[in-house]
Amino acid sequence: MYHAIISFFQAYTTPSVIVRMLLAVACGGIIGMERGRHGRAAGLRTHVLVSVGAAISAIVGLYTTEILGYSNDPLRVGAQVISGIGFLGVGSILVVGKSHVRGLTTAAGLWATASIGLACGIGYAQIACAATLIVFMTMTVMSRLEASARFESNNERYYIELSDLTMVNGLTAELRQELDAADITVIKARSGVTGNIGIEVVVPVVREGEHQEKIRLLQQRDGIIMAVRSW
Numbered sequence: 001m002y003h004a005i006i007s008f009f010q011a012y013t014t015p016s017v018i019v020r021m022l023l024a025v026a027c028g029g030i031i032g033m034e035r036g037r038h039g040r041a042a043g044l045r046t047h048v049l050v051s052v053g054a055a056i057s058a059i060v061g062l063y064t065t066e067i068l069g070y071s072n073d074p075l076r077v078g079a080q081v082i083s084g085i086g087f088l089g090v091g092s093i094l095v096v097g098k099s100h101v102r103g104l105t106t107a108a109g110l111w112a113t114a115s116i117g118l119a120c121g122i123g124y125a126q127i128a129c130a131a132t133l134i135v136f137m138t139m140t141v142m143s144r145l146e147a148s149a150r151f152e153s154n155n156e157r158y159y160i161e162l163s164d165l166t167m168v169n170g171l172t173a174e175l176r177q178e179l180d181a182a183d184i185t186v187i188k189a190r191s192g193v194t195g196n197i198g199i200e201v202v203v204p205v206v207r208e209g210e211h212q213e214k215i216r217l218l219q220q221r222d223g224i225i226m227a228v229r230s231w
Contacts, residue, residue: 005125006125006126009123009124009125010123011123012062012063012066012067012123016123017059020055020059020120020121020123020125021052021055021056021059021120021121023055023120023125023128023129024048024051024052024054024055024116024117024120024121024128025048025051025052027051027113027116027117027120027128027129027131027132028047028048028049028050028051028052028113028116028117029044029047029048029051030132030136031047031051031109031112031113031116031132031135031136031139032044032045032046032047032048032113034136034139034140035047035106035109035139046110047109047110047113050085050110050113050114050117051113051114051116051117051120052117053081053114053117054078054081054085054113054114054115054116054117054118054120054121055117055118055120055121056121057077057078057080057081057117057118057121058074058075058077058078058117058118058119058120058121058122059121060077061073061074061075061076061077061078062074062121062122075118075122078118078121078122081114081117081118082111082114082115082118085110085111085114086111105139109135109139112131112135113135115131116128116131116132116135119131155202155203155204155205156202156203156204156205156229157200157201157202157229157230158200158201158202158203158215158227158228158229158230159190159198159199159200159201159226159227159228159229159230160198160199160201160215160218160224160226160227161189161190161191161196161197161198161199161224161225161226161227162196162197162198162199162223162224162225163193163195163196163223163224163225164222164223165195165197167223167224168186168197168199171199172184172186172199175199175201175203179201179203180203180204181201181202181203182202182203182204183200183201183202184199184200184201184202185199185200185201186198186199187199187200191225191226193225196225200230215227215228215229
């Protein structure tokens with residue numbers, strides 16, 4: 001059974017090509033859902049399109065040799081995908097605050113997703129599935145390890161969710177003044193409630209418990225749904 005499935009993927013036929021693209025959709029979707037869950041700009045649709053686009057590039061390259069009989073390198077088109085995806089990756093990288101960079105993981109994920117799409121297009125289903133699992137585990141499990149490392153550092157991270165969007169500008173200015181916040185990022189509300197908006201704020205540790213008290217006072221304000229320490 002296993003060998004029959006592998007042979008099906010490796011054969012250049014119309015059903016095989018269609019299944020390859022569907023596999024690219026599934027692999028890209030798994031990674032994109034993880035990014036979208038964290039409110040990143042490049043989410044489900046972006047990763048699916050990158051994966052499928054890369055798969056199509058590989059399929060077109062193989063078409064020129066397998067069907068048309070040309071003697072050119074079938075992966076020449078795919079090679080341009082790897083270099084060209086850098087432009088999309090750069091668009092997801094932002095410099096916020098004084099020295100904080102966001103989006104590097106998403107950019108690297110887009111590049112990896114493009115490579116997975118190429119594997120799907122070529123018909124290397126085993127590597128495509130294994131790589132998807134590895135990338136997904138890297139983005140989920142290792143993010144928790146990074147969060148633990150941040151907890152031990154000299155910074156604390158908090159999450160504040162608002163139902164009143166008019167409070168955003170005033171609250172961010174207050175956070176910079178009162179808590180000396182160096183990194184404030186407006187993100188998608190974690191609660192998923194339509195109309196709400198979230199704020200991630202990173203503040204330096206001055207005295208243990210000082211910021212917790214100020215964040216606790218924020219919870220008592222109208223328009224603030226929650227103000228909690230983020231891990």
